[in-house]
Amino acid sequence: MNLEEIKDLIKLVSKSGIGKIEIENEGFKIAIENGASFSEQPVYVQAAAPVAMAPQAAAPAPAAATPVVAVESTDESRYITVKSPMIGTFYRTPGPDKDAFVSVGSVIQPGDKLCIIEAMKTFNEIESEVSGKIVKVLVDNASPVDYDQPLFLVDPA
Numbered sequence: 001m002n003l004e005e006i007k008d009l010i011k012l013v014s015k016s017g018i019g020k021i022e023i024e025n026e027g028f029k030i031a032i033e034n035g036a037s038f039s040e041q042p043v044y045v046q047a048a049a050p051v052a053m054a055p056q057a058a059a060p061a062p063a064a065a066t067p068v069v070a071v072e073s074t075d076e077s078r079y080i081t082v083k084s085p086m087i088g089t090f091y092r093t094p095g096p097d098k099d100a101f102v103s104v105g106s107v108i109q110p111g112d113k114l115c116i117i118e119a120m121k122t123f124n125e126i127e128s129e130v131s132g133k134i135v136k137v138l139v140d141n142a143s144p145v146d147y148d149q150p151l152f153l154v155d156p157a
Contacts, residue, residue, distance in 0.1 A: 007146075007147065009023070009030070079135055079136075079154060079155055079156075080154045080156055081150045081153060082128065082129075082150070082153075083148050083150050084126075084145045084147060084148060084150075086117055087144075087145065087146055087147050088120075088144070088145060089142060089143070090115060090143050090144070090145045090151065091117070093116075100141075102115075102134050102152070104134055105134065108131060108132060108133070108134060109128065109131045110127075110128055110130065111127050111128065113126070114151070115151065128154075132155050132157065133154065133157075135153040136152065137152055
């Protein structure tokens with residue numbers, strides 16, 4: 001099973017309301033569960049056997065590249081959209097009792113931590129590649145996100 005097939009399964013479970021799906025094939029097992037509420041429970045993905053998709057570090061590592069694209073809307077054409085570099089669960093804070101990494105009005109520089117995306121029980125810190133001011137947070141805390149989904153609007157001025 002390749003990464004695209006896993007992404008498609010996660011999308012299917014999150015959009016269809018299926019409670020749980022398990023697939024086992026030639027030493028590879030994946031189980032995807034959909035919680036009662038997207039804002040309260042993340043989607044869980046487990047693999048029984050290692051899959052050669054990408055090397056994984058023992059400790060969470062910052063994402064190497066966060067895709068950044070200009071928004072095409074006429075009102076927001078001057079803003080930069082920071083997009084998700086992976087599928088997972090979006091978290092605005094490093095922990096339940098901690099303050100958000102950034103919020104509307106925060107001034108950011110390249111390398112500043114913006115959020116965490118949890119994928120396969122690994123917490124990946126997403127860092128800014130642009131400088132500017134956060135204008136809008138586009139995703140709710142503890143919500144599932146897709147690859148290339150817009151997360152933040154940044155005013156580069």
